[in-house]
Amino acid sequence: MRNSNREWVFAERPDGEPDMDSFELREGDVPSPKHGELLVRVRYLSVDPYMRGRMRDAESYAEPWTVGEPMEGAVVGEVVESESDAFDAGDLVTGNGTWADYTVLDAGEVAPVDPSIADPEAYLGVLGMPGRTAYFGLLDVGEPKPGDTVVVSGAAGAVGSVVGQIAKLNGCRVVGFAGTDEKVAWLTDDLGFDAAINYKDVDDYRSALDDAAPSGVDVYFDNVGGPITDAVFTKLNLDARVAVCGQIAHYNDEGVPTGPRKLPQLIAPRAKVQGLLVGDYATRFGEASEQLGEWVATGELVHRETVVDGLEDAPDAFLGLFSGNNIGKQVVAVADAE
Template sequence: MKETNHSWYFVERPTGEPDADCFELREEAVPEPADGELLVRVEYLSVDPYMRGRMRDSESYAEPWDVGDVLKGGVVGEVVESTSEQYDDGDLVTGEGTWAEYSVLDADDVAPVDPTIADPPAYLGVLGMPGRTAYFGLLDVGDPTPSDTVVVSGAAGAVGSIVGQIATLSGCRVVGFAGSDEKTDWLTEDLGFDAAINYKETDDYEAALAEAAPDGVDVYYDNVGGPITDAVFTNLNLDARVAVCGQIAHYNDESVPTGPRKLPLLIATRAKVEGLLVADYATRFGEASERLATWVASGEIEHRESVVEGLENAPDAFLGLFSGDNIGKQVVHLTSSPR
């Protein structure tokens, strides 16, 4: 074990889109675990769009970071010192840690990682929070039935790519919005989407969606917001269901944007629009993890991780989320780790 620990700290609140000035890498002592805690050598850490909200000085569903806080997120790593009977040194675990080489985690809040089911970074994606978000958001909020048309925005991301595959397994027609030809090809050629729309190369979202979903939209899984969501609302069917998971198109806005007023469309369609927080399903995480692991092990669900090498590049990996650099789940691999 190294004698020092490098950690990223949040040092400046952004105005608009974050930049490198928001982050500072510091060298400090390796932390010591208290009773019931684990010292984990981090091998992979997660960066996620919701973290942008934690940079604001305002209350939200995720507790905001104070300037001067160490940055936090999901990690996968090896236990190097355990003060809990639940885990031994050498065990591979996942949980909420810090952007650091070594992180202390509460043994009650971590889960074991089984590399025979999937490679470790998958436990930050399809077998972690994004996978559970996709599972509950589609099956509970979206409530799809066979022959439904399901539309997913941000479809090539960590959540959207899993939503679309679960919808296919549910017997639905699936249409995805993504931001490049590489991404749309991945959706249709590898993941089983019936159609995909490259929104960056499309001038008329409504017309493109009408062609891709000629029978209208029964379920919309919204990861993005903005004009894509405006277009989907004009194509909703009677009794459609909308799961609002993310609004990355607006995360860097400094004021609330005003656009076309779409709520009257919900009157005629009697559509249901429901926000989604995966934490509300905490008592059922075991159910989701078991089913997702079964699908992954059988090959019925594919997954992909975009890996940035080196803890020093973690801020770049996070900032790349807002320009759509990633395909699938964005993770950072700490190149100093042994695996």
């Protein structure tokens, strides 16, 4: 064990796109667990787009971070001290902790990590919150049927890449939007997407969709918003379903952007638009984890993690999400296995 604990603190609320001024690395004592708690040596921590909302001093589905307090998020780590009968020192677990070398977790709110199914970092992606979001968002909200055309924005990210593969497992034609040729190739060559569009290389998204989704769109899984969503709404088929998971194109906007008015485009196709929060499915997380684990174990579900090494570079990993630096799930490797 280290003799001290490094921990990232939320230093100030950003205006517009955040930068390093919002983060401060502090060093202090290693915390001690109380009854029912675990001291965990963090192996990997997660950075996610939704965290941008926690930087705002505004009511939302995720509680805002408090200036001067530690940054929080999902972690995978090794138990080094247990004050619970449920876990022993040496166990690998995942739960919600802090951006730190060591964090204290409530033993009742963590889950075990089984490295025989997948590498530990996968429990922050395909076998964690992003995977469960994709599972419930597509199957419960999108309600895909064999033969449907499913379009996914942010398709090369942690959620979108899983959405597209589950859609393929359900007999759908899948089209993804991504931001580089490398991502497009990964979607089509490795994940089995039927088509992918590099949105940075096309000027007319509607025309690109005519080629990639000639039969229109039955299910749209939206992680991005903005002009891509404007274009997809013009292609919705009768009884189309739209699952609104994220709007990363707008997360750094200080004002409310004005774009094409979309509601009239829902009338003729009688389309359904529904927002989703994975926390609403908490009582069914076991179902999702079991099925996702089976698909990963059998190779039917491919996953990829973009790993940034070093706790000191956690803010850079987070800020890179808004530039599209990651393919698959973005994680930070804090400590190596010993």
